[in-house]
Amino acid sequence: MAPDTAPRPHAVPGTPVARALLTVTGADRPGVTAELFGALAVDASGRPRVEVLDVEQVVVHGHLVLGVVVGAPDGQVGRADEDGLLGHLAEVAHRVGSAVGVQVHVESATEPVAPAVPAGRLHHVIVLGRPVPPEAVAGAARAIAGIGGNIDAIRRLSDQPVTSFELTVSGAEATALRTALAAVASATGADIAVEQVGLARRSKRLIVLDVDSTLVRGEVIDELAARAGRAAEVARITAAAMNGELDFAESLQQRVAVLAGLPVEVLDEVREHLVLTPGARTLIRTLQRLGFRCGIVSGGFTQITGPLADSLGLDFAAANTLEVADGRLTGGLVGEIVDRPGKARALARFAAEYGIPMEQTVAVGDGANDLDMLNAAGLGIAFNAKPFVREQAHTALNQPYLDAVLQVLGFTRDELLDEG
Numbered sequence: 001m002a003p004d005t006a007p008r009p010h011a012v013p014g015t016p017v018a019r020a021l022l023t024v025t026g027a028d029r030p031g032v033t034a035e036l037f038g039a040l041a042v043d044a045s046g047r048p049r050v051e052v053l054d055v056e057q058v059v060v061h062g063h064l065v066l067g068v069v070v071g072a073p074d075g076q077v078g079r080a081d082e083d084g085l086l087g088h089l090a091e092v093a094h095r096v097g098s099a100v101g102v103q104v105h106v107e108s109a110t111e112p113v114a115p116a117v118p119a120g121r122l123h124h125v126i127v128l129g130r131p132v133p134p135e136a137v138a139g140a141a142r143a144i145a146g147i148g149g150n151i152d153a154i155r156r157l158s159d160q161p162v163t164s165f166e167l168t169v170s171g172a173e174a175t176a177l178r179t180a181l182a183a184v185a186s187a188t189g190a191d192i193a194v195e196q197v198g199l200a201r202r203s204k205r206l207i208v209l210d211v212d213s214t215l216v217r218g219e220v221i222d223e224l225a226a227r228a229g230r231a232a233e234v235a236r237i238t239a240a241a242m243n244g245e246l247d248f249a250e251s252l253q254q255r256v257a258v259l260a261g262l263p264v265e266v267l268d269e270v271r272e273h274l275v276l277t278p279g280a281r282t283l284i285r286t287l288q289r290l291g292f293r294c295g296i297v298s299g300g301f302t303q304i305t306g307p308l309a310d311s312l313g314l315d316f317a318a319a320n321t322l323e324v325a326d327g328r329l330t331g332g333l334v335g336e337i338v339d340r341p342g343k344a345r346a347l348a349r350f351a352a353e354y355g356i357p358m359e360q361t362v363a364v365g366d367g368a369n370d371l372d373m374l375n376a377a378g379l380g381i382a383f384n385a386k387p388f389v390r391e392q393a394h395t396a397l398n399q400p401y402l403d404a405v406l407q408v409l410g411f412t413r414d415e416l417l418d419e420g
Contacts (some may be wrong), residue, residue: 026102136190210365244368260331310379
């Protein structure tokens with residue numbers, strides 16, 4: 001049939017245009033969507049009876065919910081046209097329901113044509129937990145509504161090792177959204193991250209990870225200090241530095257000084273006993289498969305991070321270097337100190353080396369010395385971080401699994417399994 005090229009009249013602004021909503025529910029099975037749209041396509045004379053204006057479909061545990069908004073063709077307006085449209089769709093609903101065993105509900109969706117009202121930038125709100133408590137979802141929904149936002153869609157990103165849901169939110173400003181949802185996260189124990197919708201989210205191409213208490217469990221300097229019999233003293237200094245109470249470079253020099261005289265072999269012992277954070281290998285392997293450049297930027301020591309980076313197949317690494325003389329640690333450092341600003345410089349250097357804009361980078365860390373790096377990256381994630389750090393990072397994760405970062409980046413578990 002030749003296409004209809006005749007000009008179509010436009011509805012007068014403010015005049016109701018005849019339209020309707022069909023809601024299909026029932027057990028999901030092949031052919032439901034085809035049956036519905038086949039019935040909507042033409043009438044007995046072969047002419048189109050409706051125009052499809054909007055479609056949304058979701059399947060939840062095998063149960064289908066399909067919504068279709070249709071309008072009368074040729075700009076038909078007025079009550080008579082709406083009655084005719086609803087009558088036609090009632091016949092369609094009966095025919096489709098009988099054919100494929102679903103329920104099809106028809107209702108009017110007629111509304112005046114009005115200029116579109118800008119809804120503000122869209123944001124993704126990711127809610128994560130083990131499990132996600134209902135009060136976290138309820139609290140997030142109330143907080144979003146309280147600042148004038150609206151939840152346009154919800155989808156599940158993962159069911160293990162953590163459960164996560166992504167809410168698409170319109171009409172809310174980013175800062176207000178993060179502030180409101182931070183209170184919900186604190187009250188419910190769930191993690192709630194906010195990211196702006198857009199290509200930038202899926203365009204990330206480089207990730208840097210802090211090492212101590214991020215990529216690996218514990219602090220290497222504390223393990224070395226234990227072998228020098230100074231564990232408690234160094235642990236106190238480490239905690240103060242990570243909480244932002246001490247200058248990192250100064251605290252590092254104090255801690256390294258107590259290692260003087262240790263045989264260099266203790267570095268091998270500590271390295272062999274490193275325990276990766278659960279999900280670390282999954283995160284790195286997945287991002288590498290997706291084309292990411294992956295590396296570490298650490299306030300720790302190259303004698304530890306170098307072999308670790310090699311074993312994980314990382315693209316780059318930056319850390320401090322312990323001075324060694326006559327087979328023993330001297331208690332000093334050699335070369336530039338990788339401190340809080342040094343970590344941010346390292347991130348920028350590696351991004352430039354691979355030709356990746358800073359807005360396409362991700363940084364993950366837990367301590368105050370990570371803050372410059374977290375804020376310089378396109379996305380900075382505070383991972384099981386100190387409160388001082390969580391409050392200043394772009395987003396925070398308090399789950400024990402490092403691969404939860406993948407859900408913050410918007411990847412679903414099903415997508416990742418499909419790529420495996």
